[in-house]
Amino acid sequence: MITGASDGIGAVAAKELKEQGANVIITGRNPKKTQRVAEEVGSPALIADFADFEEVRRLAEEIKAVAPKIDVLANNAGGMFKVRHKTKDGHEPNFQINHLSPFLLTHLLKPNLMAADAPRVINTASMANNYGHVFMGHLDSHKSENIAYGTSKLMNILFTRGIARKWKDDNIVSAALHPGVVQSEFGRDSFFVHAAYNNPIANRILISSEQGATPIIDLASREPREEINGVFFFRHKAGGHENYQAKSESLQDALWARSEELVGL
Numbered sequence: 001m002i003t004g005a006s007d008g009i010g011a012v013a014a015k016e017l018k019e020q021g022a023n024v025i026i027t028g029r030n031p032k033k034t035q036r037v038a039e040e041v042g043s044p045a046l047i048a049d050f051a052d053f054e055e056v057r058r059l060a061e062e063i064k065a066v067a068p069k070i071d072v073l074a075n076n077a078g079g080m081f082k083v084r085h086k087t088k089d090g091h092e093p094n095f096q097i098n099h100l101s102p103f104l105l106t107h108l109l110k111p112n113l114m115a116a117d118a119p120r121v122i123n124t125a126s127m128a129n130n131y132g133h134v135f136m137g138h139l140d141s142h143k144s145e146n147i148a149y150g151t152s153k154l155m156n157i158l159f160t161r162g163i164a165r166k167w168k169d170d171n172i173v174s175a176a177l178h179p180g181v182v183q184s185e186f187g188r189d190s191f192f193v194h195a196a197y198n199n200p201i202a203n204r205i206l207i208s209s210e211q212g213a214t215p216i217i218d219l220a221s222r223e224p225r226e227e228i229n230g231v232f233f234f235r236h237k238a239g240g241h242e243n244y245q246a247k248s249e250s251l252q253d254a255l256w257a258r259s260e261e262l263v264g265l
């Protein structure tokens with residue numbers, strides 16, 4: 001099950017995992033793009049905007065109807081969003097789309113993960129976690145989209161470690177990854193970021209979505225499963241450079257508890 005698979009590295013990972021013989025279910029936000037990839041991988045085209053918790057809850061029901069057992073949940077949907085546009089639920093968009101909605105979806109799909117023999121949750125974080133900072137009293141207020149994005153990606157690692165500790169007895173493991181600096185549709189909501197990722201110099205420096213997808217593909221089946229639990233990978237290498245806050249168990253717990261309240265769990 002891969003979110004954000006209508007484009008970029010999620011679409012590539014979905015196609016490659018299908019090639020390798022997996023039953024793949026994908027989600028996207030744009031119906032047309034999602035439909036195209038869904039047809040290629042033999043999945044229903046499941047649509048939801050992560051800026052809306054109601055849509056995420058509906059999506060979870062649709063996923064449950066087609067996938068009673070989930071071996072791998074790849075939380076990959078996301079991007080860098082303008083901080084001044086609040087979501088329908090009133091949150092700063094990077095916080096909701098990149099952290100709160102995947103947090104909610106993962107919880108709603110937990111029974112389906114537990115129905116699998118060796119389930120895992122793979123979270124597409126980023127090396128941008130290094131310039132984030134989680135202030136528990138100000139989760140929704142950021143002045144810059146860079147900081148808001150980096151903070152949401154730090155939250156992906158905190159969530160990964162939360163799963164690794166809290167769901168250990170449920171047999172669920174979790175890993176986070178930085179895919180590389182990838183030329184995709186990333187940054188499409190920001191003129192400057194999109195321009196930085198799409199120009200003649202970037203064309204030569206950035207890696208392709210095909211290359212960017214390989215860590216997701218690898219972590220979907222990498223063994224032994226226990227060794228990836230709670231680990232942040234820089235592409236395929238365990239122990240990616242991370243924010244000093246990322247290992248704080250008290251912060252993992254505080255963010256987890258507050259996220260539960262905010263998504264209504």
Ligand SMILES: NC(=O)c1ccc[n+]([C@@H]2O[C@H](COP(=O)([O-])OP(=O)(O)OC[C@H]3O[C@@H](n4cnc5c(N)ncnc54)[C@H](OP(=O)(O)O)[C@@H]3O)[C@@H](O)[C@H]2O)c1
Pocket residue numbers: 003004005006007008009010027028029030031033034048049050051076077078079080097124125126127178179180181182183184185186187188
């Ligand atoms: N590109 C990089 O350099 C880079 C580096 C580090 C981490 N990442 C992370 O990698 C992941 C994939 O990014 P990408 O590079 O493949 O970018 P992309 O080509 O822009 O793909 C992003 C995917 O997320 C979906 N998405 C975006 N906003 C959404 C929303 N509000 N609700 C539901 N789905 C939404 C998109 O759906 P639609 O296309 O249907 O709108 C698309 O499928 C992201 O989490 C990103 O933060 C990327």
